[in-house]
Amino acid sequence: xxxxxFYAPTYFVFGKDTEKEAGHYVKRFGGTKVLLHYGxxxxxxxxxxxxxxxxxxxxxxxxxxxxxxxxxxxxGLVYEGIELCKxxxxxxxxxxxxxxxxxxxxxxxxGAVYDGDFWEYYxxxxxxxxxxxxxILTISAAGSxxxxxxxxxxxxxxxxxxxxxxxxxxRFSILNPALTQTLPPYQTACGITDIMAHLYERYxxxxxxxxxxxxxxxxxMMTMIHEGPKVIADPDDYQARANIMWAGMMAHxxxxxxxxxxxxxxxxxxxxxxxxxxxxxxAGLAVVMPAVMTYNMGHNVMRFAQAASRVWGxxxxxxxxxxTAKAGIQAFRNFLSSIGMPKNFEELGAREExxxxxxxxxxxxxxxxxxxxxxxxxxxxxxxxxxxxxx
Amino acid sequence: xxxxxFYAPTYFVFGKDTEKEAGHYVKRFGGTKVLLHYGxxxxxxxxxxxxxxxxxxxxxxxxxxxxxxxxxxxxGLVYEGIELCKxxxxxxxxxxxxxxxxxxxxxxxxGAVYDGDFWEYYxxxxxxxxxxxxxILTISAAGSxxxxxxxxxxxxxxxxxxxxxxxxxxRFSILNPALTQTLPPYQTACGITDIMAHLYERYxxxxxxxxxxxxxxxxxMMTMIHEGPKVIADPDDYQARANIMWAGMMAHxxxxxxxxxxxxxxxxxxxxxxxxxxxxxxAGLAVVMPAVMTYNMGHNVMRFAQAASRVWGxxxxxxxxxxTAKAGIQAFRNFLSSIGMPKNFEELGAREExxxxxxxxxxxxxxxxxxxxxxxxxxxxxxxxxxxxxx
Numbered sequence: 001x002x003x004x005x006f007y008a009p010t011y012f013v014f015g016k017d018t019e020k021e022a023g024h025y026v027k028r029f030g031g032t033k034v035l036l037h038y039g040x041x042x043x044x045x046x047x048x049x050x051x052x053x054x055x056x057x058x059x060x061x062x063x064x065x066x067x068x069x070x071x072x073x074x075x076g077l078v079y080e081g082i083e084l085c086k087x088x089x090x091x092x093x094x095x096x097x098x099x100x101x102x103x104x105x106x107x108x109x110x111g112a113v114y115d116g117d118f119w120e121y122y123x124x125x126x127x128x129x130x131x132x133x134x135x136i137l138t139i140s141a142a143g144s145x146x147x148x149x150x151x152x153x154x155x156x157x158x159x160x161x162x163x164x165x166x167x168x169x170x171r172f173s174i175l176n177p178a179l180t181q182t183l184p185p186y187q188t189a190c191g192i193t194d195i196m197a198h199l200y201e202r203y204x205x206x207x208x209x210x211x212x213x214x215x216x217x218x219x220x221m222m223t224m225i226h227e228g229p230k231v232i233a234d235p236d237d238y239q240a241r242a243n244i245m246w247a248g249m250m251a252h253x254x255x256x257x258x259x260x261x262x263x264x265x266x267x268x269x270x271x272x273x274x275x276x277x278x279x280x281x282x283a284g285l286a287v288v289m290p291a292v293m294t295y296n297m298g299h300n301v302m303r304f305a306q307a308a309s310r311v312w313g314x315x316x317x318x319x320x321x322x323x324t325a326k327a328g329i330q331a332f333r334n335f336l337s338s339i340g341m342p343k344n345f346e347e348l349g350a351r352e353e354x355x356x357x358x359x360x361x362x363x364x365x366x367x368x369x370x371x372x373x374x375x376x377x378x379x380x381x382x383x384x385x386x387x388x389x390x391x
Numbered sequence: 392x393x394x395x396x397f398y399a400p401t402y403f404v405f406g407k408d409t410e411k412e413a414g415h416y417v418k419r420f421g422g423t424k425v426l427l428h429y430g431x432x433x434x435x436x437x438x439x440x441x442x443x444x445x446x447x448x449x450x451x452x453x454x455x456x457x458x459x460x461x462x463x464x465x466x467g468l469v470y471e472g473i474e475l476c477k478x479x480x481x482x483x484x485x486x487x488x489x490x491x492x493x494x495x496x497x498x499x500x501x502g503a504v505y506d507g508d509f510w511e512y513y514x515x516x517x518x519x520x521x522x523x524x525x526x527i528l529t530i531s532a533a534g535s536x537x538x539x540x541x542x543x544x545x546x547x548x549x550x551x552x553x554x555x556x557x558x559x560x561x562r563f564s565i566l567n568p569a570l571t572q573t574l575p576p577y578q579t580a581c582g583i584t585d586i587m588a589h590l591y592e593r594y595x596x597x598x599x600x601x602x603x604x605x606x607x608x609x610x611x612m613m614t615m616i617h618e619g620p621k622v623i624a625d626p627d628d629y630q631a632r633a634n635i636m637w638a639g640m641m642a643h644x645x646x647x648x649x650x651x652x653x654x655x656x657x658x659x660x661x662x663x664x665x666x667x668x669x670x671x672x673x674a675g676l677a678v679v680m681p682a683v684m685t686y687n688m689g690h691n692v693m694r695f696a697q698a699a700s701r702v703w704g705x706x707x708x709x710x711x712x713x714x715t716a717k718a719g720i721q722a723f724r725n726f727l728s729s730i731g732m733p734k735n736f737e738e739l740g741a742r743e744e745x746x747x748x749x750x751x752x753x754x755x756x757x758x759x760x761x762x763x764x765x766x767x768x769x770x771x772x773x774x775x776x777x778x779x780x781x782x
Contacts, residue, residue: 001633003406008399014650015394177392209630212614212638219610223603239600242392246649247603255646258637259405 001210001259008253010146011172014246016238018176019136022052022094023059029132029171031092034063035085037105038096039070043138046182052096052136064088069097072153072160072274072281073104078118081108085131095135095170099142099194099281102135106150106168109133122152127165135173139180140245141191141282143198143252145173153275159361160271175249177241185232189339190282192228192244196221196332197266197285198251203307204263204296204375214306216256221311223247225335232339265373266292269386272358277349286341287348291389293329296376301325345390352391359384392601392650399644401537402563405637407629409567410527413443413485414450420523420562422483425454426476428496429487430461434529437573443487443527455479457499460488463544463551463665463672464495469509472499476522486526486561490533490585490672493526497541497559500524513543518556526564530571531636532582532673534589534643536564544666550752551662566640568632576623580730581673583619583635587612587723588657588676589642594698595654595687595766605697607647612702614638616726623730656764657683660777663749668740677732678739682780684720687767692716736781743782750775 095105109130111118230240308328486496500521502509621631661675699719
C-alpha cells in the first residue's frame with residue numbers, strides 16, 4: 001500500500017423526506033444567499049424544487065435560481081452561473097439534481113471566487129478556494145455528492161475535462177433514495193454502470209498488497225450486482241435504491257481507492273464519446289469498459305481472475321486462469337445487457353469513421369502527446385484499437 | 392435501511408514516516424499550545440515521542456506533557472489533564488499512542504472546556520464542545536482515531552462508561568503502520584480481536600435490507616482474517632500492518648454501520664471484565680464474543696449462517712442452517728485461538744464467583760434496571776448465563 005492522505009468531510013443526511021431539511025443544513029454551513037442550481041424537467045415536475053424552496057424560506061434564506069443544466073454539463077452555463085453569483089453576492093450554492101448539476105455547481109463555486117477563467121481549473125490547476133456547495137441528489141451515479149471532482153464539457157471544441165481539489169467537496173449532501181424512484185429504467189441503469197466503473201477503475205491497480213481496498217471494492221460491486229436488477233424490475237423498490245445510493249457514494253469518495261494506483265482509462269475513453277455524441281456517460285461506459293478490459297487483460301490475468309471469482313462467482317480454472325478472467329468480463333457484459341445497456345458503437349450512436357479523432361482527443365493529442373491509463377500505459381494507437389473492439 | 396446522518400471529517404495521513412508531519416498538521420488545525428498525551432514505555436523507548444517533539448518544535452509550537460496513560464484509561468489522569476490544560480491554556484491535544492491514550496485525550500479535551508464534571512459526559516450527556524484533538528496511532532484496535540467515541544474507567548468503583556459526540560472526532564490522525572511493528576504479538580492479537588468485534592457488533596442487526604453495509608463489514612472481516620495471521624507470524628510485515636490499520640479505522644468510523652441497528656452486547660459484557668480484572672479489552676472480547684454469539688444464535692440463525700458462509704467460507708447446509716451458523720462461530724473461535732487469544736474465564740484471570748456482580752454491573756444494575764443489547768434484549772439473568780458460557 002502506498003502512502004496517502006484521506007479527507008472526506010461532507011455531512012451526509014440520508015433517508016426519506018430529508019430534502020425538507022435543506023434550509024437547516026444550508027444555514028448550519030453558513031449560507032445566507034443561495035444559488036439554487038438545477039436541470040429542469042423532473043425536479044420541477046415532482047415538486048422537489050418547491051419543497052426545497054419552502055425549506056429555504058422557512059429558515060429565512062434568500063436565493064437566486066439557475067436551471068437548465070444538461071447531461072454532460074457545459075461551460076457556457078458555468079460562465080453564466082459565475083456572473084450571477086458575483087452580481088447577486090451569492091455565498092452558497094445548492095445543487096438539486098444528479099452528477100451533472102453537482103459538477104456544474106462545483107465549477108460555478110470555484111469560478112465565483114476566482115479572478116481568472118474557471119477553465120484553468122479544468123486544465124490542471126488545483127481548486128483550493130470555492131464557494132461552499134451543498135447537494136440534494138436525485139440519481140445514484142456520479143458520486144459527485146461525496147467527491148472533490150467535477151467534469152465539464154468545453155463548448156469550444158466539445159471535449160470534457162475534470163477538475164479536482166478539496167475546495168470542491170460538498171459541505172453537505174442530502175441523499176433521499178425515494179427521489180431516485182421517478183427515474184426511467186435507462187437512466188437508473190446508466191447510474192449503476194457509472195458506479196461499477198468507479199469501482200473497476202480503482203480495482204485495476206499495479207499496487208501490491210491492497211487486500212483491504214480490494215475487498216471493499218468487491219463488496220460494493222457485489223452490492224450493485226445484487227441490488228441493481230431489483231430497481232430495474234421495480235423502480236419503486238426503496239430499499240434497493242437505498243443500498244445503491246450509499247454504495248454509489250462509497251464507490252467514489254475514495255475510501256476504497258486510497259494507497260493504490262488507479263486506472264481511469266475507461267472514463268477517459270468514454271468522455272470523448274459522450275462529448276461528441278452527447279450519449280449518457282453511463283451508456284458510454286457500458287460499451288467502453290468490456291473493451292478496455294479485453295485489451296488490458298494480459299497485463300495481469302490474475303487480477304481479472306480474482307474479480308471473476310470473488311465478485312462474479314465464476315469457478316476458478318486453476319490450469320487456465322485466463323479462461324476465468326474472460327468469464328468475469330463476459331459476466332460483466334451479461335450484467336450490463338440485462339439492465340438494458342448498449343453493447344457497441346452502433347447502439348450508442350457512435351461512428352467508426354470518428355475513431356482516429358476520438359483516440360486523438362482522448363490522449364489530449366492537441367495539448368500534449370500523452371499516454372493514457374494508470375494500469376496499462378496506452379498511446380493513441382492503443383486507444384484507437386480499443387475503440388475498434390467496440391464495433 | 393433506516394434514515395441516518397454520517398459525518399467523518401477527520402483528516403487521515405497514512406504511511407511511512409508520517410509522524411514527522413505532526414507539527415505541520417497541528418498548525419494546520421489551529422494548535423499553538425499543545426498537550427502531548429501518552430502512555431509511557433514504548434513511545435519513549437522507540438524514539439517516537441522525540442520525533443514528534445522535534446516536529447512540533449520545527450513549527451514553533453510549544454507543548455506541555457502528560458504521560459502515564461494505562462490500558463483501560465482512568466478518570467484520575469483525566470482530571471489531572473483537565474487541570475493542566477486550564478492552567479497552561481492548552482488549545483490542542485495531541486495523543487501519541489493507542490486507543491487508551493486517544494480516549495483519555497478526548498476526555499481531557501471535553502473536560503477542559505466544560506465547567507462541570509467531565510464524568511457527566513460518560514453518564515449520557517452528548518459532547519458538543521471540546522478542544523481539538525489530533526492522534527498519532529501506535530496500535531490498530533480501538534478505531535478511536537476516526538470515531539466520536541471515548542471509553543473511560545471510573546476509579547471510584549472501577550467501572551467503564553463511554554461518551555460520544557461530534558466534538559470528540561479527531562481533527563487529524565496520523566497512521567504509520569510501521570509504528571505498530573514494535574508491538575508484542577499478544578497486543579497485536581488483542582487489537583485484531585477488537586477490530587473483529589467492532590465489525591461483528593455492527594453485523595448483528597435487526598434491520599432488513601442492508602446489503603451494502605453487510606457486504607462492507609464482511610469485506611473488512613475477510614481482510615482481518617487474511618492479514619491478521621501474517622502479522623502474528625511476522626511482526627515486521629509492513630503491508631499486512633497497513634491493511635489492518637486501514638481496516639481498523641474503517642471498521643469503527645461507522646461508514647459500514649449506518650442505517651442499521653447495532654448490538655454492542657459483547658462490548659458491554661466485556662467492559663466489566665477489563666474494569667474488574669484489568670485484562671486487555673481485546674482479550675476479554677475474545678472470550679466474550681463466542682459466548683454471546685452462542686447465546687443469541689437462535690434469534691436469527693440465517694444471519695449467523697450468512698457470516699459463516701460469506702466470511703468464513705463454511706459450506707452452507709441448506710437442510711440444517713443452524714449447523715452452518717455453529718460452524719461459523721467455531722471458525723471464529725479457531726481464528727482467535729490461532730492468534731493466541733484466551734478461550735475462557737480461567738485464561739483471562741476471571742472468577743466464577745464474580746458472575747452475579749459482573750452481570751449486575753453490565754446491566755447498570757445500580758443506575759437503572761436495564762436491559763442490554765441491540766440485537767437480542769438481555770436482562771441480568773441472561774448476561775449471567777452468558778458469563779457462565781465462558782467458564
